[in-house]
Amino acid sequence: MDCRSASATAGEGRFRVNANGKLLDVWLLVRCVTCDRTSKLTVHERVPVRSLDPTELHKYHLNDPDLVASKLLDPFFARHRRFSLDWTGAWRLDTPSAQLDQEWPVQVxxxxxxxxxxxPDRLIAQGLGLSRPEVLRRVKCDIPLRRPMSTGFTFTVLAGE
Known part of the structure; x- marks a missing residue:
């Protein structure tokens, strides 16, 4: 980022495609949450037009929201471009309070x-109002609770002791 804050960014949902003869540059425009400046993240630099998939190139021109999201969510892309996303308030676990008063165990x-x-451990802790150590003790899940994930999952909450 231009401000060198290594802070989170917000996607503007736009690509910029620049042609120089038969070579293309493609950038993803993002906004720094700290300084509010727009920066360019290089997607492709000086690549021959024919080397790009025509469908993907068309999506760059259309500012395809799914392509923007896939680039922003790609950890390899983020690591090599030295940015992170601000996920503050981006998720919550909706739990009806009556469900926690049912017989144990409760499957969610x-x-x-x-x-x-x-x-998952942070999501469950916040959603159920439990401490993270209590989540690790009371929750049984087929996925690692301490590894970030972006797909759905099911877990079981055991009765407290």
Whole structure:
């Protein structure tokens, strides 16, 4: 980022494609949450037009929202461009309070409307009002609770002791 803050960015949902003869540059425009400046993240630099998939090139020109999202959510792309996304307030676990008063164990299904990388232990702790150590003790799940994920999952909450 231009401000060198290494802070989170917000996607503007736009690509910029620049042609120089038969070579193309493609950038993803993002806004720094800290300084509010727009920066360009290089997607392709000085690549021959024929080397790009025509469908993908068309999506760059259309500012395809799914392509923007896939680039922003790609950890390899983020790591090599030295940016991170601000996920503050991007997710929550909706739980009816009556459900927690039912007989134990309680099974909960998590469904993401959009791919948001979140650690399941943090999501469950916040949603159920439990501490993270208590989540690790009381929750049984087929996925690692401490590894960020962006797909749905199911977990079981055991009775407290």
């Amino acid at each position: 299904e998590v469904v993401f409307e959009d791919p948001v990388p979140v650690r």
